[in-house]
Amino acid sequence: MLKINDITNASSAGAFVVKKGFGAILAVTCLLGAACSSQSVEEGGLQPVALKEAATSASTQNVADKPNVLVLMFDDMRFDTFSYRGGPVPTPNIDALAAQSTRFDMAMTTTGLCSPSRAAFFTGRWGHRTGLDDNVALWHSRQTGLKDEEGGIIKRASDAGYYVGYVGKWHLGPNGMAKRGAEFVDTYKKELEEHERQGAPYGRMAQTKRYLAGERDENGEKNQYYLTLKGDYDDTQAAQKVRAGQEMIKSAAKEDRPFFGVISFSQPHPPYRVPEPYASMFPVDEIDEPANYMAKRVNKPLSQEIPWWPWHEVSHMTDNDWRESRAHYYGAIAMLDRAVGEIIQTAKDEGMWDDLHIVFIGDQGSMIGEHGLYDKSAYAYDELMRIPLLVRDPDVEPRVVNRIVSLMDVPVTMAEWMDLKPDGAVDGDSLTPLMLKGDSAITDAEDDALYAYEWYNGAWFGLRAIRTQDYKYVWNPGDERDELYDLKNDPGEIVNQIDNPDYKAKLLSLRKRLELRLVEVEDSSVTRLQRLIELNS
Incomplete structure (x- = not known):
C-alpha cells in the first residue's frame, strides 16, 4: 500500500499545492520555488505529504535498454528571464542545461491555465477530447479532475515496465499519479483527497479590500503579489521538492528497470515569495519595465477589464509595487536555478547523467504588469502563451530551434523515446526531426501553434488563437471583438x-489557418468559426 507521511520540517509547513524523472529524459515544468503562504486559497493552503511505496516486481523483460526520463516542470515560468536568453537573471545551471539541449526558443503552451495545460502535457490531447478544459477544484469551476481512463504518459510508462515517480504539483484530481502507476509519490495532502467543494478565494478578497483601502502587509509588502519569506533557501517548499526529487532519483538508481520521473515545482507561480538573498537580489530601482508595461487596453475584449480572481484587481498597485513583484519573480528564477543545479548534480552522483534525456518546460507564463494585467486569465498574450522548453537527448547535438512548437509536442516525443504504446488520439508532433535537422525540418506552412482557452474557473470564453512567426489572431466567440497583432511591428501586442x-x-488568411488546425484536432468549435469566415469573406 501507499504510505502517507506528513512532512513536518519547516520547509514544508508553508508549502502550497499547485492547482493544477529520469535517467535519459528530464522534463521541467515551472514548479520550483519558494514556500507559499498556508493561507493561500488558489494554491490550496495545504500541507504536503509524502507517498512512498517499494518498487514492485514488475517484469523487466525487453525494457532494460530503454532510456531513463525525468520531467522538470515549473509553474507559471516565463520564457524571457534566463541569462541564456539574454534575460536579467543569472541562471548558470539552466544555461548549462541549455548548452547541452535543443533549445526551442519559440515554444507555446496549449492553454494559459494550470490544469488544462498539464492535462494536455500528460495526455497529449486537447481539452475537448479529455474533458479537462478548466482549473480543477477552484471557485465555480465544474471540474474535479482528469478522468481516470485518461491514463496518459504516466500510465503508458508504467505499463511499459518503467519505474515511475512523481514529485510536486499535479492539480489534475485526487491521487491521480498513483492511480496511473506512479510508485514513488511525494505531493501535498490536498492532491490526494476528494474535493467536497471547490475552493473559493475569500481570503484573497479580504486582502484585496485591504489593499484598496491603502493598507499593506508586514514590512510594507503586498503578499498577494510579493513577499520576503523568513528563513533561507533550505526552508522553502522548492528545496523540499528538491530533496524529494533527489530521493526519487536515488531510488530509481537502485532499480533494474528504466525510470520515468516528474519533479513539478510550484514556483514561480504568483504570489512571488522568496527568502533572502533572493528577495533583494535585484534592486527595485534597477528593474526595467517592458515596453507594454501598463499599456492602455484599447479595442481589447471586455473580459480583460474584469478581475476574475481577487488579485486581478490591481488599481491599488504602485509602480514600486510592480517593480517589487518583478524583482521577487526574478529572485524566484534565481532560486530555481539553484534547485535545477542540485537535481542535476544528484543525477551525476548517482551515475544517471550521461544518458539522461531532459525536458525542461513551463506550463505557461504569467503577467507582471504587461497591459496592466497580473497572473493569468483568458487571453493569449505572449507573456502567458510562450514557455521555456529545453530538450536534452545525449545522442543529439545541441542546437537552437526557432520554429514554433507546442507543449503538445513534448509527450509525443517522450513516448517515442520510451517506445510507449498509444492510448488514444495524438494531437502533437514529434520534436525529433527539429532536434536532428533544425529549422529546416518543417515548412513555413507548418510554422504555427494552436492555443485554446475554453474556461477560466467556471467562466466560459471559448477562445482559440493561432500564432505564427509574424502574426497572432485571437478568436473570441464570447465577445464581439477579436484580436489581430502584427508581431513584427508590434511585439508587445499593444x-x-x-x-x-x-x-x-x-x-482572412489567419482565420482559415486557424480553421485548418481546428479541423486537424477535431475541435467542434470549428463550425462556429466557419460561419464567421463565411459571413466575413
Whole structure:
C-alpha cells in the first residue's frame, strides 16, 4: 500500500499545492520555488505529504535498454528571464542545461491555465477530447479532475515496465499519479483527497479590500503579489521538492528497470515569495519595465477589464509595487536555478547523467504588469502563451530551434523515446526531426501553434488563437471583438489591428489557418468559426 507521511520540517509547513524523472529524459515544468503562504486559497493552503511505496516486481523483460526520463516542470515560468536568453537573471545551471539541449526558443503552451495545460502535457490531447478544459477544484469551476481512463504518459510508462515517480504539483484530481502507476509519490495532502467543494478565494478578497483601502502587509509588502519569506533557501517548499526529487532519483538508481520521473515545482507561480538573498537580489530601482508595461487596453475584449480572481484587481498597485513583484519573480528564477543545479548534480552522483534525456518546460507564463494585467486569465498574450522548453537527448547535438512548437509536442516525443504504446488520439508532433535537422525540418506552412482557452474557473470564453512567426489572431466567440497583432511591428501586442482594412487579407488568411488546425484536432468549435469566415469573406 501507499504510505502517507506528513512532512513536518519547516520547509514544508508553508508549502502550497499547485492547482493544477529520469535517467535519459528530464522534463521541467515551472514548479520550483519558494514556500507559499498556508493561507493561500488558489494554491490550496495545504500541507504536503509524502507517498512512498517499494518498487514492485514488475517484469523487466525487453525494457532494460530503454532510456531513463525525468520531467522538470515549473509553474507559471516565463520564457524571457534566463541569462541564456539574454534575460536579467543569472541562471548558470539552466544555461548549462541549455548548452547541452535543443533549445526551442519559440515554444507555446496549449492553454494559459494550470490544469488544462498539464492535462494536455500528460495526455497529449486537447481539452475537448479529455474533458479537462478548466482549473480543477477552484471557485465555480465544474471540474474535479482528469478522468481516470485518461491514463496518459504516466500510465503508458508504467505499463511499459518503467519505474515511475512523481514529485510536486499535479492539480489534475485526487491521487491521480498513483492511480496511473506512479510508485514513488511525494505531493501535498490536498492532491490526494476528494474535493467536497471547490475552493473559493475569500481570503484573497479580504486582502484585496485591504489593499484598496491603502493598507499593506508586514514590512510594507503586498503578499498577494510579493513577499520576503523568513528563513533561507533550505526552508522553502522548492528545496523540499528538491530533496524529494533527489530521493526519487536515488531510488530509481537502485532499480533494474528504466525510470520515468516528474519533479513539478510550484514556483514561480504568483504570489512571488522568496527568502533572502533572493528577495533583494535585484534592486527595485534597477528593474526595467517592458515596453507594454501598463499599456492602455484599447479595442481589447471586455473580459480583460474584469478581475476574475481577487488579485486581478490591481488599481491599488504602485509602480514600486510592480517593480517589487518583478524583482521577487526574478529572485524566484534565481532560486530555481539553484534547485535545477542540485537535481542535476544528484543525477551525476548517482551515475544517471550521461544518458539522461531532459525536458525542461513551463506550463505557461504569467503577467507582471504587461497591459496592466497580473497572473493569468483568458487571453493569449505572449507573456502567458510562450514557455521555456529545453530538450536534452545525449545522442543529439545541441542546437537552437526557432520554429514554433507546442507543449503538445513534448509527450509525443517522450513516448517515442520510451517506445510507449498509444492510448488514444495524438494531437502533437514529434520534436525529433527539429532536434536532428533544425529549422529546416518543417515548412513555413507548418510554422504555427494552436492555443485554446475554453474556461477560466467556471467562466466560459471559448477562445482559440493561432500564432505564427509574424502574426497572432485571437478568436473570441464570447465577445464581439477579436484580436489581430502584427508581431513584427508590434511585439508587445499593444495595437489590435482587427478593424484595420489594411490587414483584411491577413485576417482572412489567419482565420482559415486557424480553421485548418481546428479541423486537424477535431475541435467542434470549428463550425462556429466557419460561419464567421463565411459571413466575413
